[in-house]
Amino acid sequence: MKKYAVIVAGGSGQRMGTSEPKQFLELAGKPVLLHTLDCFLGTYTDLQIILVLPAAFQEQGSALIQSLPAADRIQITVGGETRFHSVQNGLQLVTEPSVIWVHDAVRCLVSSELIQACYEQALRKGSAIPAVAATDSIRIQTGETHQVADRKQVRIIQTPQTFLSNILLPAFKQSYREDFTDEATVVEAMGQPVFLIEGSYDNIKITRPVDLLIATSILAAKQSKEA
Amino acid sequence: MKKYAVIVAGGSGQRMGTSEPKQFLELAGKPVLLHTLDCFLGTYTDLQIILVLPAAFQEQGSALIQSLPAADRIQITVGGETRFHSVQNGLQLVTEPSVIWVHDAVRCLVSSELIQACYEQALRKGSAIPAVAATDSIRIQTGETHQVADRKQVRIIQTPQTFLSNILLPAFKQSYREDFTDEATVVEAMGQPVFLIEGSYDNIKITRPVDLLIATSILAAKQSKEA
Numbered sequence: 177m178k179k180y181a182v183i184v185a186g187g188s189g190q191r192m193g194t195s196e197p198k199q200f201l202e203l204a205g206k207p208v209l210l211h212t213l214d215c216f217l218g219t220y221t222d223l224q225i226i227l228v229l230p231a232a233f234q235e236q237g238s239a240l241i242q243s244l245p246a247a248d249r250i251q252i253t254v255g256g257e258t259r260f261h262s263v264q265n266g267l268q269l270v271t272e273p274s275v276i277w278v279h280d281a282v283r284c285l286v287s288s289e290l291i292q293a294c295y296e297q298a299l300r301k302g303s304a305i306p307a308v309a310a311t312d313s314i315r316i317q318t319g320e321t322h323q324v325a326d327r328k329q330v331r332i333i334q335t336p337q338t339f340l341s342n343i344l345l346p347a348f349k350q351s352y353r354e355d356f357t358d359e360a361t362v363v364e365a366m367g368q369p370v371f372l373i374e375g376s377y378d379n380i381k382i383t384r385p386v387d388l389l390i391a392t393s394i395l396a397a398k399q400s401k402e403a
Numbered sequence: 404m405k406k407y408a409v410i411v412a413g414g415s416g417q418r419m420g421t422s423e424p425k426q427f428l429e430l431a432g433k434p435v436l437l438h439t440l441d442c443f444l445g446t447y448t449d450l451q452i453i454l455v456l457p458a459a460f461q462e463q464g465s466a467l468i469q470s471l472p473a474a475d476r477i478q479i480t481v482g483g484e485t486r487f488h489s490v491q492n493g494l495q496l497v498t499e500p501s502v503i504w505v506h507d508a509v510r511c512l513v514s515s516e517l518i519q520a521c522y523e524q525a526l527r528k529g530s531a532i533p534a535v536a537a538t539d540s541i542r543i544q545t546g547e548t549h550q551v552a553d554r555k556q557v558r559i560i561q562t563p564q565t566f567l568s569n570i571l572l573p574a575f576k577q578s579y580r581e582d583f584t585d586e587a588t589v590v591e592a593m594g595q596p597v598f599l600i601e602g603s604y605d606n607i608k609i610t611r612p613v614d615l616l617i618a619t620s621i622l623a624a625k626q627s628k629e630a
Binding site for chain 2: 310311313324330334358364369372378386396397
């Protein structure tokens with residue numbers, strides 16, 4: 177079974193208040209995106225990466241990956257109007273039956289353990305959607321009213337959302353809908369169930385400036401644990 | 404109107420993997436708990452603190468607050484079996500009509516702005532429950548099945564949960580129920596609505612070792628913004 181990781185870098189840096197999109201910002205000596213790519217490339221030597229970048233950042237992306245020893249395992253394609261369209265573009269490069277991870281480029285602290293666990297479960301069940309328990313109380317607001325959710329039932333969803341290609345590819349043939357907020361919702365819209373897997377609290381998304389500092393801290397904590 | 408902040412420190416350090424409970428761990432040169440106390444004490448000079456500590460940490464708490472210039476504005480009382488019982492114990496020291504903030508001791512990055520905003524709204528509406536929008540997809544799991552929640556409707560709840568005493572004190576005369584997971588749920592059980600207010604992503608809880616590093620990063624980012 178082939179292995180493809182579709183790495184989606186949609187951001188243009190607006191939320192960061194920087195001109196540089198967040199995937200190119202530096203974290204512990206290298207761009208956020210390189211942390212993500214290195215983790216996937218290092219986990220499986222037979223894994224191919226499909227990197228989806230906004231049109232304006234194709235060149236910057238190419239320059240970045242040329243420095244990598246595994247550059248020949250990475251293809252770059254252009255992003256679309258929404259995340260759905262970006263992933264749809266990326267999936268056009270999948271040509272064989274495979275396991276496909278779809279991952280946020282800015283979740284740069286993803287671990288090999290999680291990538292492997294997702295692979296194993298996708299083989300067995302068809303999908304693996306990383307999720308962690310909520311650590312805070314959650315309320316669901318509808319208009320002016322809101323009510324507390326049972327915290328034991330709340331799952332916070334992460335990526336890589338991982339699927340067998342025979343499930344994910346047909347799902348992305350559907351027409352776009354506004355409620356397609358991640359890959360799991362696209363697959364469910366086809367009537368397919370998706371299966372959760374334990375994610376990691378370290379697997380954060382870099383969206384605000386402080387997230388870079390937080391990621392630095394998490395990296396330092398991981399390294400001191402390994403030492 | 405009097406002002407009371409009930410600061411609840413329930414933790415015994417088990418989740419941190421330390422023998423020291425997390426409220427006494429050091430952050431940027433002083434214990435976590437002192438950050439919290441200093442913020443409340445500094446926001447209003449006429450604010451009284453009721454500090455609720457587990458029985459085993461009463462002495463350590465006393466020693467800590469003796470060093471403070473505002474030590475005479477702090478009373479210490481003993482925690483109970485659950486958070487509900489701890490808050491209930493604390494509220495017995497409220498003797499006059501007041502605005503009452505109930506706050507997690509380990510949310511040590513709370514800001515004066517949030518404390519003030521909660522006060523103003525509690526005066527107008529009777530309550531102020533800080534909440535922030537979810538930045539990740541959320542699913543609600545029931546048994547084996549789960550379904551995506553509308554992310555726009557999901558609110559992550561924080562503290563200080565703030566109330567007029569004539570709402571909070573009667574609510575805590577109720578008998579304990581398992582679904583009393585925070586003060587808002589206790590007040591709602593009396594048939595009173597509670598009102599949300601915009602919280603802050605910086606207002607994190609220190610529960611895992613990495614949270615201390617994250618808090619250090621957030622403090623550094625705040626200071627560089629102020630400089």
